Amino acid sequence: MRVLLIEDDRMIGTAVQQALKDAAYAVDWVTDGExxxxxxxxxxxxxALLDLGLPKTDGRDVLRHLRALGRRLPVIIVTARDGIDERIEGLDLGADDYLIKPFAMRELLARMRAVLRREGSGASPVLSNGKLSLDPATREASFAGESAVLTAREFALLQALLARPGTILSRSELEQRIYGWNEEVESNAIEFLIHTIRKKLGAAAIRNVRGVGWMVDRSS
Incomplete structure (x- = not known):
């Protein structure tokens, strides 16, 4: 699952980026509004995680522009501006949530999961196709009587497949959902992750469509 982090404070941005990666999100971090x-x-x-006090273009104008694009992109404002009027303005401009700095990283992750659940973006309490299940809170996967806790990358890959059961995802599509900008991706990284997931859960957990990509079965 890919997240746009918009934060000009290097210390905060570095900490949030690492926490998101550890939680199996792919992160693209930018430091100005433009x-x-x-x-x-x-x-x-x-x-998107949006700071308000940004250089070049203020965060409120960024939010206005995001909403004008016409795409449904959930936005959580993460800012030190804690006035009630500013919170109301941010929510009225289209933000889905508003978090005040400083914050606990666990709370940010919980708010992200809550917003994504409302969007129906594969962050339900337990994601399942009826045979294969995945718990975002614990990263535990279960299939055919086997259960295992996945690594962050394994979780991100299986989450991408379970978000669209029955849909074949190519190597490039999976890489886009797992890795952020400037992350080095080895040529066999996706195959290796699928191999380790199958080793934990069984070969039938993920289906290979030769020459096209990989999929999990439709919900049953």
Missing amino acids: TAIHAAESETYEL
């Missing part, structure tokens, strides 16, 4: 708008126009994201 770059944020360009990223949102050219890439597809499941969620």
Whole structure:
């Protein structure tokens, strides 16, 4: 699941980026409003984390632009601006949630899961196709009587497949959902992750469509 992090504070941005990666999100981090708008126009994201005090273009104007694009992109404002009027303005401009700095990383992750559940973006309490299940809170997967806790990358890959059961995803599509900008991706990274998931859950957990990609069965 890919997240756009819009934060100009290097210390906060580094900490949030690492926490999101550890939680199995692919993260693209930008540090000014103009770059944020360009990223949102050219890439597809499941969620954006938006600071308000940005250089070049203020966060409120970024939010206005995101809403004017006509795409449904959930946005959580993450800012030190804690006035009630500013919170109301942010929500009225179209933000889905508003979190005040400083914050606990666990709370940010919980708010992200809650927003994504409302969007129906594969972050339900337990994601399942009737045979294969995945719990985002614990990263535990179950299939055919086997259960295992997945690594962050394994979880991200299986979550991408379970979000669209019956749909074949190519290597490039899976890479886009798992890795952020400037992350080095080895040529066999996707195959290796699928191998390790199958080793934990069984070979039938993920189906290979030769020459096309991979899928999980439709919900049953």
